[in-house]
Amino acid sequence: MKGLAALLKKELKEQVRTNRIIIVAGVFLFFGLATPLMYRYLPELLALAGDDMGSILPPPTAMGAMAEYASTMVQFGVLVIVLVAMGAISRERESGTAALVLSKPAGYTAFVVAKFKAIGATTLIGTILGGLACWGYTYILFEEAPVWGFFCQNALLLLYLLLTIAMTLLFSSLFRRQLTAGALGLVSIIVLSIASGLPWFGKYLPGELVSWGNYLLVDEPTSAAWGAVAVTLVFIILSLYLAGTILQKKEI
Amino acid sequence: MPAIRCENLTKQYGPVVALDHLSLEVPTHSVFGFLGPNGAGKTTAVRLFMGLAQPSSGQAWIDGVAVGMPKLKERAGYLPDVPAFYGWMTGREYLLFTADLFRLSSTVARERADELLALVGLAGAAKRKVGGYSRGMRQRLGIAQALVNRPRVLFLDEPVSALDPIGRRDVLELILRLKDETTVFMSTHILSDVERVCDTVGIINKGKLVTVSSVIQLQARYAPSVFEIELEDDPARLISAIEPQPWVIRAEKVADTQMPVLRVQVKDVSTAKKALPQIIATSGAALLRYELVMPSLEDIFLELVGGAA
Numbered sequence: 001m002k003g004l005a006a007l008l009k010k011e012l013k014e015q016v017r018t019n020r021i022i023i024v025a026g027v028f029l030f031f032g033l034a035t036p037l038m039y040r041y042l043p044e045l046l047a048l049a050g051d052d053m054g055s056i057l058p059p060p061t062a063m064g065a066m067a068e069y070a071s072t073m074v075q076f077g078v079l080v081i082v083l084v085a086m087g088a089i090s091r092e093r094e095s096g097t098a099a100l101v102l103s104k105p106a107g108y109t110a111f112v113v114a115k116f117k118a119i120g121a122t123t124l125i126g127t128i129l130g131g132l133a134c135w136g137y138t139y140i141l142f143e144e145a146p147v148w149g150f151f152c153q154n155a156l157l158l159l160y161l162l163l164t165i166a167m168t169l170l171f172s173s174l175f176r177r178q179l180t181a182g183a184l185g186l187v188s189i190i191v192l193s194i195a196s197g198l199p200w201f202g203k204y205l206p207g208e209l210v211s212w213g214n215y216l217l218v219d220e221p222t223s224a225a226w227g228a229v230a231v232t233l234v235f236i237i238l239s240l241y242l243a244g245t246i247l248q249k250k251e252i
Numbered sequence: 253m254p255a256i257r258c259e260n261l262t263k264q265y266g267p268v269v270a271l272d273h274l275s276l277e278v279p280t281h282s283v284f285g286f287l288g289p290n291g292a293g294k295t296t297a298v299r300l301f302m303g304l305a306q307p308s309s310g311q312a313w314i315d316g317v318a319v320g321m322p323k324l325k326e327r328a329g330y331l332p333d334v335p336a337f338y339g340w341m342t343g344r345e346y347l348l349f350t351a352d353l354f355r356l357s358s359t360v361a362r363e364r365a366d367e368l369l370a371l372v373g374l375a376g377a378a379k380r381k382v383g384g385y386s387r388g389m390r391q392r393l394g395i396a397q398a399l400v401n402r403p404r405v406l407f408l409d410e411p412v413s414a415l416d417p418i419g420r421r422d423v424l425e426l427i428l429r430l431k432d433e434t435t436v437f438m439s440t441h442i443l444s445d446v447e448r449v450c451d452t453v454g455i456i457n458k459g460k461l462v463t464v465s466s467v468i469q470l471q472a473r474y475a476p477s478v479f480e481i482e483l484e485d486d487p488a489r490l491i492s493a494i495e496p497q498p499w500v501i502r503a504e505k506v507a508d509t510q511m512p513v514l515r516v517q518v519k520d521v522s523t524a525k526k527a528l529p530q531i532i533a534t535s536g537a538a539l540l541r542y543e544l545v546m547p548s549l550e551d552i553f554l555e556l557v558g559g560a561a
Contacts, residue, residue: 002322006352010338017340096336100397103302103330104353105322252304 003106004114011118020084021122027080028130031072036065036138062142063218069134070153070217073127074210077157078164078189081123085168086182088115089247094176099252109244112169116240119165127158146217153213156229160209163232164189166239173243173250196228206232253316255280255405255435256301261310263296270296272459273310278452283431285450285467286439289557293459294439295333298409301437302330315404315435326354329403329434333410335394339383343374343393346382347400354401368396373422387414395423399430406430408438412445424449443549453549457557470552477521478551479528481514482541490514490535497531499523511540 015021040060046052058064089112092098102111131154139145168185175181189206196207208228215222256278263271271293278284288294299305301312303320312319315327337346344365351361369378372392377385382393391414398406411427412420427436427449440446446453447467454464465473483490487505494503494516501517518524521544532539 003353006349006355009352010349014338014340096332096334097338099299099304099332100330100335100337100394101353103304103325103328104350104401105325105355106353107322249306252299 001107001110001113003104004110007101007106007110007114008117011114012121015118015122020119021125024080024084024122024126025129027076028073028126029133031069031076032130032133033137035069035072036134036141039065039068040141060142062138062144063146065138065142066134066145066150066153066217067214069130070157070210070213073130073157074160074193077123077126077130077161078186080126081119081161081164082168082182082185082189084122085115085119085165086172086185087178088119088169089172089243090176090178090181093250093252094178102252107244108248109241112173112240112243112247116162116165116169119169120162123161123165124158127154127161146219149217149219152216156209156213156216159229159232160206163206163236163239166236166243170239170243170246173247204228204231206235253280254278255282256284256312256314256437258301258312258319259310261297261300261312262308263293263300263305264308269459271300271307274456274461276454276461276464278435278437280435281431282451283427283436283438283449285446285453286437286456287441287443287446287453287553288439288456289441292456292557294441294456295409296459297456298330298332298407298437298439301407302328326401327404329398329401329406331391331394331398331406331408331411333413333439335390335397337382337385337390337393339381341382342379343382343385343389343396344369344378346393347396350397350400356400364400368399371399371426372396373419388416388419391415392419392423395426403434405435405437408436410440411438413440413442420445443553447549455553455556462556467549470549477518477524478545479516479518479524480541480543480545481516481528481532481539482511483514484511484538484540487512487514487537490532490537493531493535494528497527499527 043057043060089098102108131150135145135150164185167188168181171181171184172178192205193207193210196202196205202208203225204227206228208225209232212222212225212228254277256276258274258276261271261274262269274297286294286297296305300307301314301319303324314324317324317327341349347365347368348361351364356364369375372395374389374392374396377389382390385393391411395411398408408427412423415423424445427438430436438450450467452464452466453470455462463470481487491503491505491514494500499518499520501519503514503516506513506515516528525544529542532542
């Protein structure tokens, strides 16, 4: 992968200079803080609003708050990541910046992988900040918060988001319009997550990471979804490889 | 070994043939002007040479390296017709990033960046964001980034079209100076630039190479010689006397001057030199000026591309 170091340095700088890192970290932090709070006071809020739904809801727990955070991030985290990644390649092709860079000793795969690593780093920082905020706030509100289970759940969430980045980058190299790339990235990750509900092979699909994470959080016995982890890693590598290969064949 | 060689290089976009069997050889340390009207296939050719598009058929070699080989990118420099940069970077940062891609050490990279910024007249704007650069400044930065690796072959796609007259003169002078260390392949639709800096010119129209020749040879070979005759009165009578002569191609009145000027294109200059003054004398017209003018590249160009420009 020619020029990877130089490209990565540039991509990381870009994440900072164009405020992408602040936006992503901000979204994760917001949900990290807001989810436990909303979850803790939802019954009371409903009661105040004159709705007696509050009395039917199960009493809020730390586990519940954390599970709620994870399921929120599977939706909003994915959305934010798709928005950040969708234009990464298509916009560079459209504007002509890719033509200058790729006429230098910079490999096509390196070009893609550098973007994956940089957006991945931003996502990692977001996940850590959001996770810490959620854990801390849950601890304050409920006076308990599991550490290991929550850590495992967030690690699986991160892996799921990394797959989102890789797949969106694949579509971003395929299409010149970033909206098309974003829409297809989003649709494909949703399809994959729905497909994980299918019998026998569903448990090997990336969507299984999310439900395994939920089991790990509440420390309930379940069969480990290492198969899904392996499949997700293969999907990531395959997406990046394909993105590089497609880019090489495309008009830059 | 020629610096650039291509054989039957063709690029098709659906039914459109953007480049049609281009075969070409450009000798080392020369400035080659690739001349053609807009949409003739100049940019397509340059992009094929740089590996940014794949040819439909044909092959090309740059400095002996087949196009598409990674090694080529180490040896070539490229300025696209509209260079695009990352707006959040400063001009100097962009050059350092480029140097980084060529794996120059940071000390060498800094020296090279500052040297190039001074060369293209951007030293004062080095620390400003490229997003705020004017079109001309971007063009200058584009030239600087193409030179970072001291390329053996330099591709410049319309290098001066976005520049004002002073910037244009500077860049053309720079291209002439670069000739000692590199081969320059410059595409343009501006004829006077070619006349000023190019040793050889290739004229392309509708994807097809029409001719390749030195500027001087081209003038000698293609354009008929022209006599300009300025008279005190209307040249209509004289035109009717000249036109039937067998050595004449065309005789016409040029409208945009105060005095009526008659332009006579001839096939056979030596016959015309003797016969033309006689005809003028016989016609009794009052002669103010009589001149044999060298054909301009523009005349040749228009003749070759059939007025398409």
